[in-house]
Amino acid sequence: MKQSPRFALPRMRDPRVLVGIILVIASLLGTWAVVTRVADTITVWAASKPLASGSTIDQDSLTAVEVRLPDTEEKYVRADQSSPVGMSVTGAVAAGELVPASVLVDPKHLDGRVIALDIPGSLPQAVQTGAFVDVWATDVKDDEAQPIEVLSRAHVHAVGRDEGGFTSTADTRIEIYVPNGKLQHVLEVIATDHRVSIVAYPKESS
Secondary structure (H helix, E strand, O other), X not given: OOOOOOOOOOOOOOHHHHHHHHHHHHHHHHHHHHHHHHHOOEEEEEEOOOEOOOOEOOHHHEEEEEEOOOOOHHHEOEOOXXXXXXXXXXXXXXXXXXXXXXXXXXXXXXXXXXXEEEEEOOOXXXXXXXXXXXXXEEEOOOOOOOOEEEEEEEEEXXXXXXXXXXXXXXXXXXEEEEEHHHHHHHHHHHHOOEEEEEEEOOOOOO
């Protein structure tokens, strides 16, 4: 009597079996790597809008983001541990950037102040909150006076523009951060008959 053929297990030498085993192992390793990476992430504070030097952080200035910073997490402020609301920044932080712990300071210990300048006419469009500008002044009492640089790379804290058109004969107010060491000189220029001009840096092309 002829026996029916038995079911034969695939041999390990079969390339298809080996490829299948390799794919399963690779899938398990990939899943393990993803889980490990997620476990290593931390939540830190990032700027939701540009923060100019000397500005005070409020809740609207911050957004919590999850990042993976295994070696440098101490350089940033963890959102699950503390909040920098009410602190001032000593350096510029662009929108979307993580807030470095090194730029945070109590407002009482800030080494500069924010002052307002009323500039005749309009400002270049490049002058925006968070931008850097040079401040120049000319003595209007002296017909031969040359412009002098009052501040270099001053950080713009806020800008108030006339939204009614492209040109305006009214003054435009700009708030800038001035280091304490230059504050007296800037205030003297404002108090005397000097025409103040703002020189903008061109925006970098993306």
